[in-house]
Amino acid sequence: MSEPAKLAAGLEPVAAGGLVLLGCGKMGGAMLDGWFAAGLPGAAVHVVDPALGERAAALTARGARCGLKPPDSAAAVVVAVKPQLLAEALPAVAPLAGPRTLFMSIAAGAPLSYFEARLAAGTPIVRAMPNTPAAVGRGVTALFANAPGKALTPLAEALAGAVGETVRLESEAQMDAVTAVSGSGPAYVFHMIEALAAAGVAEGLPEELAMRLARATVTGAGELAHGSPLPASALREAVTSPAGTTAAGLSVLMGDGALIDLMRRTVAAAAARSRELGG
Ligand SMILES: NC(=O)C1=CN([C@@H]2O[C@H](COP(=O)(O)OP(=O)(O)OC[C@H]3O[C@@H](n4cnc5c(N)ncnc54)[C@H](OP(=O)(O)O)[C@@H]3O)[C@@H](O)[C@H]2O)C=CC1
Numbered sequence: 446m447s448e449p450a451k452l453a454a455g456l457e458p459v460a461a462g463g464l465v466l467l468g469c470g471k472m473g474g475a476m477l478d479g480w481f482a483a484g485l486p487g488a489a490v491h492v493v494d495p496a497l498g499e500r501a502a503a504l505t506a507r508g509a510r511c512g513l514k515p516p517d518s519a520a521a522v523v524v525a526v527k528p529q530l531l532a533e534a535l536p537a538v539a540p541l542a543g544p545r546t547l548f549m550s551i552a553a554g555a556p557l558s559y560f561e562a563r564l565a566a567g568t569p570i571v572r573a574m575p576n577t578p579a580a581v582g583r584g585v586t587a588l589f590a591n592a593p594g595k596a597l598t599p600l601a602e603a604l605a606g607a608v609g610e611t612v613r614l615e616s617e618a619q620m621d622a623v624t625a626v627s628g629s630g631p632a633y634v635f636h637m638i639e640a641l642a643a644a645g646v647a648e649g650l651p652e653e654l655a656m657r658l659a660r661a662t663v664t665g666a667g668e669l670a671h672g673s674p675l676p677a678s679a680l681r682e683a684v685t686s687p688a689g690t691t692a693a694g695l696s697v698l699m700g701d702g703a704l705i706d707l708m709r710r711t712v713a714a715a716a717a718r719s720r721e722l723g724g
């Protein structure tokens with residue numbers, strides 16, 4: 446049997462005091478996997494989600510508890526349900542609120558004031574925006590705390606840090622743009638794979654080959670950007686031979702700021718929706 450992972454620094458309060466996860470879908474589930482990989486014992490975790498299905502057995506086997514009624518106390522509650530389901534879901538964990546329990550919400554759009562209006566006065570609340578590369582430990586999560594939450598930001602960072610990088614925001618107002626850039630961003634990149642593959646097919650490649658090339662290109666370029674100290678512009682220039690094929694391609698993609706304008710409108714639409722969800 447393999448050794449249990451050593452508990453990552455900063456997670457001691459949740460290992461000792463317990464963690465409740467409200468909503469264990471794509472994002473909450475990815476974070477939960479990260480906490481387990483960071484050494485959080487199953488016995489410290491309670492998952493509240495009416496749709497756990499087969500996952501319930503795996504969680505129970507780890508020693509985690511599942512059920513719609515959470516324990517009476519916890520060091521942290523992570524809210525990971527769809528924003529539209531918050532009103533229905535939050536009451537199950539609201540009794541846990543108080544000055545010693547961190548509430549961390551990853552719900553897009555939902556402002557700190559939404560939680561402050563529904564949870565006990567003085568509850569430390571951190572709004573966080575992760576992204577799905579968290580599933581492979583390569584997420585990036587932006588965080589912003591209410592006043593009582595400032596002291597517990599390191600705990601929120603430890604939780605988010607188990608699945609990738611973390612950044613602290615200067616103001617809550619930045620959260621809509623962050624959601625539009627890094628929260629939704631993976632979907633733009635996956636669509637880039639689809640678009641690049643479709644363009645390869647249009648140039649005569651078989652679909653499977655085009656998709657394999659596009660996927661390997663986008664993930665390889667991402668990996669290169671991740672490991673390189675060079676700015677993205679320099680990495681782009683390194684591909685671009687004078688009067689070569691890349692220059693010809695980029696004259697379309699960058700011509701009249703084509704992609705820059707498209708991305709500007711894409712991010713603006715996502716940020717506007719984040720503001721809308723916030724009511
Ligand atoms: N997916 C992403 O890329 C990102 C998502 N987020 C945010 O994360 C949150 C979750 O998104 P995502 O993981 O994609 O959504 P999912 O639908 O995959 O996960 C939400 C989970 O909560 C469950 N649920 C529904 N009602 C309740 C309830 N009353 N109590 C407890 N659990 C409930 C859902 O069950 P059921 O399926 O039956 O509804 C589902 O299992 C959202 O607020 C979103 O804005 C943030 C960053 C990135």
Ligand SMILES: O=C(O)[C@@H]1CCC=N1
Binds near residue numbers: 553629
């Ligand atoms: O699409 C959404 O609303 C969520 C938030 C960021 C990514 N997915």
